Amino acid sequence: MGLINQIAKLGRGAIDLVVGLGSAGMMLWGAIAHRPRVRKGTPLLIKQLYVIGVQSMVIILVSGLFIGMVLALQGYNILVGFGTEESLGPMVALSLLRELGPVITALLFAGRAGSALTAELGLMKSTEQLSSLEMMAIDPLRQIIAPRFWAGVISLPLLALMFTAIGIYGGHIVGVEWKGIDSGAFWSILQSSVEWRQDIVNCIIKSALFAVVVTWIALYRGYNVVPNPEGISRATTQTVVQSSLAVLALDFLLTAMMFGS
Amino acid sequence: MTQNHNSLVEIQNMAFSRGSHVIYEDISLSIPKGKVTAIMGPSGIGKTTLLKLIGGQLTPSKGKVLFDGIDVHQCSRNQLFVLRKRMSMLFQSGALFTDMNVFDNVAFALREHSGLPEAIIRRIVLMKLEAVGLRGAAPLMPTELSGGMQRRAALARAIALEPEIILYDEPFAGQDPISMGVLVKLIRELSDALNLTSVVVSHDVQEVLGIADYVYVLADKRIIAHGTPEELRLADNPQLTQFIGGKPDGPVPFHYPAPDYKKELLSGLD
């Protein structure tokens, strides 16, 4: 009996997963598969860019600066042992561009904007605002979900680029201003080892895909919340946990595809 | 069932269940044009569900819901949206959009659907707010209003597009006597002045019997009684008298189903 129950549980879990993916996919399709409405859609998008992008900027910039500085300090201590402290520039720049920039930005974004999106939608659902839109003959997918999705997809790559740029500047502060690496050496070695297609384009591709995943999970969790306070708090936690795991797993896949061979 | 040719909404032999939980077994009712129809029943009986079925947000497992002769659940999404422009729903929580002020809330549907110039929209909104006595509250955010005022603002929003029918979901729940009185008066006045069809779902017996023209009482997944308020007050159905009289025990038992009391008390001793 125990074994059969286990198998049944596994099967139910698999079915739930497929059903969840299906309904999440239908939600996204219903939200974005429309002709864009420029006149009505633009103000909604701008508002969401403000909530999702502008309000995440401070945490992203501060984290980027500190992570760049810490990376440089740790890297300097290791590299100085090999007498190659000039390689600090590429070390900081490549770590940020290839991994830390997109990944940490996505994780912070999931915590800052993703959880806020889920909670906001959950509140809208539990106060019947979504039903109310339905009854006013306005599609909540277009009115509520679509602008938030696009705002997330636009904001995250921009935030990742800002994070990386300020992180490299943080590395410069520690390496050049504090530890006294020659500024010219720092930048020229950095510049000769960063390649725009390999590193910058891949950074943007990565963070754009992370943006889709994080925003999608946040919106789906909020849209399908159990409409009570406990449900909202659980959905918010699920958003952060699931989108962080999804980002890390996706990062491995993308890294293997981009830099694996 | 009375086949009323004047009815706006007609529900025919409808059944509905959530998962394995049956909510309605077989319900037929008709809602006459220009009248206040009340649907009463104890909590948890799925009265809100009934309104969502009429609005097409849920689909019945059996039977039909006709709105002005059109089967709501056979409509495509676009046709359904056309139908919904003719109906309006007042949610229990008010469901005002929390990120806009009262004025924008009332103007929202007008801006989306009417295509009228902003100057005219402004006048319409002020008229609707005046009707519910909240013209002065136009610039406030919903969170700055009391529960009763939120519901009145939501009512102004619900009548903004001049619908043919308003579905009221528990309009009196959790209101103090004054707001309750205001809402009762507003529902009755709007219904008479605009010749609106109103459907009030509620368990506040006295208020409902006071304003309704016709009442359906739901219990046990069925309609157990219907008639004018006077007919219901005089009926001798024990379930009905318990509900209308508010008696704690009766056909709806005070005790949740449980094993025998004495046996359960003693069984813990071994």
Next chain:
Amino acid sequence: MLTRKIEVLVGLFLLSGLAAFLILVFNVANVEVKTGDSSYSLHAKFSNIGGLKVRSPVKVGGVVVGRVSAINLDPERLVPIVTLSMDKRYQYFPETSTLSILTSGLLGEQFLGLAPGFMDDDVEMLADGDSIDDTHSALVLEELIGQFLYSAGSKD
């Protein structure tokens, strides 16, 4: 609904994103806007390329003058052929130049070191499609150790 302040902030947000992108592209990756085809290719055969990879730099005295664009195996002689994509700005290398596989630092990446050879009247410059004949393969640590052990053993 939308205040001017929000519009301005969103505008600034988009601009700073763009600025970050431009900083990364022009300051960090040092992309130069080039016109037309700006590289020429050279070939070189090695007996062993060690850890050399496509995109490894080609340096002259530490200055990057090109990159490895392809690594293949010569089907007849069964030795690696490395194709270099050289920057057009640096095209005055005589054909007597030598190419060796070097390692940056003790354990670093491998790169190609180009040592310009002597110039003479009858020595031509390397041009597109030419081969560099004088090459030094990568030092393979295991082989060195093996040779050392062998020579140490034969002395006894």
